Amino acid sequence: MQFKEIVGQEAVKQRLLNTVSDNRVSHAQLFLGPEGSGSLALAVAYAQYLSCEDKQPGDSCGVCSSCRKYQKLAHPDLHFSYPFFAKHKDDTALTFIEQWRDALLANPYISLDTWRGYLDAENKQANINIAECHQIIKKLSFKPFESEYKILILWLPEYLDKEGNSLLKIIEEPQPNTLFLLVAQNQDQILNTILSRTQLVKIPGLTYDEIKDHLLAAHHQTEEAAAEIAYLSNGNMTEALAMLQQDNKSYHELFVQWLRYCFGNKGIEVMAFVDQFAKMGRENQKNFLRYGVSFVRECCLLLAGAGNLVHLPAKELDTAQKMSNVLTIDNAQSIITELEKAHYHVERNANPKILFLDVSLQIIRVLITRNVPAGNQYMPN
Structure with a gap:
């Protein structure tokens, strides 16, 4: 995922680029934005840029060995954590990693409802369980394998219950060059103990014109259809893409x-x-x-x-x-x-x-x- 593939959010992209050029990369950052704003896509693009072997002034190169692995979400120093619907108490995010890659590659504006469709969720509640917290600690206890940084992208930390407190030590005192990128929609539902240890990156909803222009250029909608969907989606690209179906x-x-x-x-x-x-x-x-x-x-x-x-x-x-x-x-x-x-x-x-x-x-x-x-x-x- 490159920054150029993400709709809008130019100010946020520039801020992220500046943290790298100014050598001010915080080890724990919270990407906070409403559903459909592109916050998860921005986190992935940022991680790819940090790991790129030939960084360009405004984006990752897209062709180096690291970027090619990121484009498949299969880089050995990129890790994901996310809510899932556990069938067994020992299930972790790794249990569902293939479905996760398929879902995120198909739609970088993925929602929890979309993710549910990739899993046999039945009536189970999504959560990030204690087994996953232990798995995170284990994965991040090692040094980076190929890149300068080992990066964990934790999507929807709102689904961390009190078990999330087991992550506090590794978030506060991580291994060198280990980054936590948390991607959230509701700040009030995040554990305060975790929230206080992160640097906030606020991501606004998309504008009417940004969604309309994207629908015209990338999805070949008519002017009337693009205008109506952009108006109806109210800044939410997830909703806009769903309406296309x-x-x-x-x-x-x-x-x-x-x-x-x-x-x-x-x-x-x-x-x-x-x-x-x-x-x-x-x-x-x-x-x-x-x-x-x-x-x-x-x-x-x-x-x-x-x-x-x-x-x-x-x-x-x-x-x-x-x-x-x-x-x-x-x-x-x-x-x-x-x-x-x-x-x-x-x-x-x-x-x-x-x-x-x-x-x-x-x-x-x-x-x-x-x-x-x-x-x-x-x-x-």
């Missing part, structure tokens, strides 16, 4: 037509839409509801006089401006609440026909009777 990626017309039927209280047409929603499949249902939440929020910005903050394609902006003439902030907020509740229940396998009929009736109530449930009223400062 869905059959139906255009939700705008469907969502607006549904609201029109609800506003007109057209029962037959609403029921036809409910039947259509029920056949969409769970991922498309979730994406549709997520789109609806985002779109109505943009309408709220227009209603609040913050049009300069609205980020919609021209066609959708025109629709949002028209809708803002019939919506209020209160009933728009109520619609958002109903859509978010529906998304929650879709994730938990609710009956889609019953669910979408209920949310349709709730939206009709909000739009026709202007009956805003308590707690959803807009309270200006």
Whole structure:
């Protein structure tokens, strides 16, 4: 993995490069970024750069012996630790290393759900167990084999329970030229004893333009499809790539037509839409509801006089401006609440026909009777 293969994050890349050129490489670093930001890919690219035999000014060379091994995630001085679904108490990350390499090479923006799909997870909970902690200590007790550094990339340290305290000594007093790169999404869920021993590298979510441009250039999407996916993914490349696999990626017309039927209280047409929603499949249902939440929020910005903050394609902006003439902030907020509740229940396998009929009736109530449930009223400062 090279820096040039990672979408955006130019400031973070430069900071990492500077640590090497200035000889300020910290032995324990925490790459903290939201899902889909590329934090794991950045950690791998950084490790490859540190081990590269012919470093270039802005990236690893990509052709030396070390880089070729990194491209296969098979360098002897590169080690990974990650949550897994243990079948036996002695299972460690090495038990699943082939699946891990396949998963990460296929998608450097891997999520825990994607990783679960590579394993026979059943209903087990993911964790990093005590056997894995002992394995980490053992692996990192030796000197580097080929490169200047021996590097451990620990993905999602949030899944280290109290057993993670067994790693404190080796994190605080590692062997010379041993690096820990922790890649996390939620700082609050990391053991404080580990957190206090790392140097923080903050990684922001990707921008709308970064995701859109990537979809256009690397995945040959149309301008309209790339814009909609970039808007819907909200800075999460993992979500954007997952949406590429869905059959139906255009939700705008469907969502607006549904609201029109609800506003007109057209029962037959609403029921036809409910039947259509029920056949969409769970991922498309979730994406549709997520789109609806985002779109109505943009309408709220227009209603609040913050049009300069609205980020919609021209066609959708025109629709949002028209809708803002019939919506209020209160009933728009109520619609958002109903859509978010529906998304929650879709994730938990609710009956889609019953669910979408209920949310349709709730939206009709909000739009026709202007009956805003308590707690959803807009309270200006």
